[in-house]
Amino acid sequence: MTFFIRYLLTILIFFPTASVLLLLLINKKNEGLLRNLSTFLALVEFILSLYLFVYFKPDTYKFQFVEKFNWIPSFGASYFLGIDGLSLFLILLTTLLTFISLLSSYKYIKENVKEFVILMLLLETFMIGTFAALDILLFYLFWEFMLIPMYFIIGMWGTGRRVYSAVKFVLYTLSGSLIMLFGFIYIFMMHYNQTGNFTFNLLRLYHTHIPEGLQILLFIALFLGFAVKIPLFPFHTWLPDAHTEAPTAGSVILAGVLLKFGVYGFFRFAIPLLPRASFAVAPYIILLGVIGILYGAFVSIVQKDLKRLVAFSSVSHMGFIILGLFAMSAISISGSIIQLLNHGITTGALFLFVGMLYERMHSRQIKDFGGVAKKAPILTTLFLISVLASVGLPGLNGFIGEFLILIGSFRYFPVYTIVATSGVIFAAVYLLWMFQRVMFHEITNPEIEKFEDMNLREIFTVLPLIILMFFIGFYPIPILDRIDPTVIHFLSMLHHYRNSNSIIKLKTGLSNV
């Protein structure tokens, strides 16, 4: 058991890969077995990941479940894993959403089932690896290869202009990450010039002394990589296309997990590596975030396509998260992290519901629906809960995150916060208006008459998410408890470096140690 706990992260990362090897042996024709087995293996993976939660010590900011082996000594790169409060919950979210999206695609994915389940599980490996890696080269390896399975998922099982969307998705994120790679290499070489050691160990690179002007340039390099992924306002154009054309499972993973990597990257890499630059550029990034909130909301209001609407709402929600993160107060960062999880849960659920509507009607246009509530009461109820969670109704999870973010940011950026608050109102407008047009009104489309309610599998697909919405809404303490040490350490580290540390080190000549 101690062995199991000690290498739990490695097991979590490579269990899906091992599953892929197992699935490769199964005949392509045997689709039922492939679906059931892959879903079962994803469930096992989720249960394994719960051990992380159980054995996670909430009273320390230090990285836990640390594993470290030499990997490429010539570059000073090591196989270095470890998680803190943030990555713990993101890994749990990843394993949960992978299971759910595999369960959700029983009906949606009709052809090439084998390739689909293999790519999903492969994607899981790289997602967990990205959250767990504390070595920059290892992180980059996982980060960038993640694009490939996602690209195939969008391109092979998507709808409409799937190839265009898939290629756009890859090229946008790839260009961003390549510039980011330059930033990493530069910091790596600066550290080498200061200490004479090649190392990609993140915890050591935190101590690199970088002058402020250079920090801002490097921050821009890293920013491009992460901002495309979030996506922040001017870099968001790939997102609606990719979300709209991807299959349901792809959208859920894309919204639920892949968008989190940008924020995670800022939290783990960009801000602690370049603290002074982050303080300097924070107002501008928050401005972009607030523009994103309003822009996403306005564009959502006029969308005719359900999935595109949910996709643009993501842009709006991610704006809140960026506002909270760059306001740099403990409360707002905690709120951001909570909101990060909320976004994964609620937007994932919304995409699942849109997927169910699409499976029944083969249309995503709002005008084709109307009066669904009369035919499908269960679906309507659960969908309403998700919508309200996304709007931020007190008692559901969205409220907690947005409330913390707004409270925390108000002290430092009052104007932006006030403007951002209006985003909550607009969220209510576009989501509830959409819900009203889809679910209520008279039945105009004759096909609605044949509309079937959710079956047991579909209920089980969304049930975990619905439970989580209520749970976080009423009792977020288990999560906040585990996040708080991380957040407080993050801030103290930041202020430490910002104020005194680098000056003292420079004066005493310790910057080279």
Place this chain on the structure above:
Amino acid sequence: MYNNILPAVYGLNLIEKSMLSIIPEAVIILFAFLVLFLTFFEKLAKSKNPYYLSLIGIGFSILYVLMLSGRDLNGFYGSIVFNSFEVFLFTAILFSGLFAVLVSKDYMKNSNMPNPEYYSLILFGISSMMFLVSSNNLIMIFLNIEFMSITAYILTGYFKGNKRSTEAALKYFILGAFASAFLLFGAVFIYASTGHLNLYEIHTFLKNIAYGGLIKSGGGMGINIYLTAGLLLFLTGFAFKMSLFPFHSWTPDAYDGAPTPVTSFMATGIKLAAFAIFLRVYTLIYNFNIINFNGILWLLAVFSMTFGNIAALLSSNVKRLLAYSSIAQAGFILIGIIGGGFYGYSGTLFYLLAYIFMTAGAFTIVIIFENSDLISLDINKYSGLGYKYPFIAASMSFFLLSLAGIPMTSGFMGKFYVFSSAVKSGYNWLVIIALLNSAIAAYYYIKIIVKMYMPDKEMLNSSAVNSEGAFGIINGAVSDGLIITIIICLFFTLLMGIYPQIFINFANNSAASLWKI
């Protein structure tokens, strides 16, 4: 005391030491002649014997390289050297030759061209590359480049009646002859200004003069001008073989017109040998900053990458696309040389090795899908292949991703290595341009993957999915030589991407021996 005994025990007098230093090449040449003799016997010539004999020859050569590894040999009055640098490059060249032979079996059987001559030419080509890499003398360099080029000209035009093939060979030959003239002229100038042919002696000579301050002041003897002219001309000759931007124009035509196994051989072997010998000459002679050669290389690298990528973006023929991409790759490899130092040269060697496996792998798959009547292949022919041939298409995707420099592949590690060496030396803009170029490059590599896995409905009709090839894939099974090549390439591409440390050590050893004068 042992100094007197050891030569007696090992018998290493001058002649024997010289012979020892060229054993790997000599074995290959021996087998090349053996294969050639098979033409006298009609029955043997038509059988598969030349193929197997070449494989055995390459196997023996690898064996000798392994046996000699770790030794430091100087042969023929210093004009041939053999040390860890050569061990690394011989291994790479022999792999490249091995792939060329392995993939030729079905291709040649199908083409009705004389069999043994082809294999013996490939073997001669391999040996010439090995000679080139180990030569340490201006005359040896020129001779071996000519030797290598002549085999390449013949192989390019090997399809005798075929217009494209002949045209390609003629273009390659005429331009190549010019390049050789430049190279020779450069060698003459270098000899005129330094008075030495041996690279080590030139190096020593220049070092003494540099410390005496003569180079900067012009030396009073006009050394500066002649040396500069010589080095520039020499660089031109090399740049042609490395297919760098202004000297690249032969590449797409020659790669496109040549039989595909030969294209693969040219893209891997010749490029590798040219880069390796350039690396040696560069460290020994160019590094004295007579003029700023790094600035010239900077321009060459930037133009090669940008031109190669943009041209590849526009081409719809797989072989031409890979040819342009090889120009771009040459630009990337050059970054390691510009970055310089131990780190940079080791990175260059690592990238070269990685490049061999991924390029050979990609070309092997082009061969599989190539029909006898289609010398060139349109990208649209690849529509939907991913579903019919899952393993081959997946391997192709992997090689292309490696060429694009996506992590988990050797291409990423190679790029990372050379880029970080350039950042280390302060060439930040070069790296940024290179990274943007990688993003462009990703587009056209992904274009092929799109065709294979996400085909349009109309394209499926013109696709190669339904047409059974005359070779390569027979009754749904890929023939053994091709599949072995793919598996070897796949294995190394993956291993170098995931656990590159072994290969980095190998490259480090090799780069270290560059300075062993």
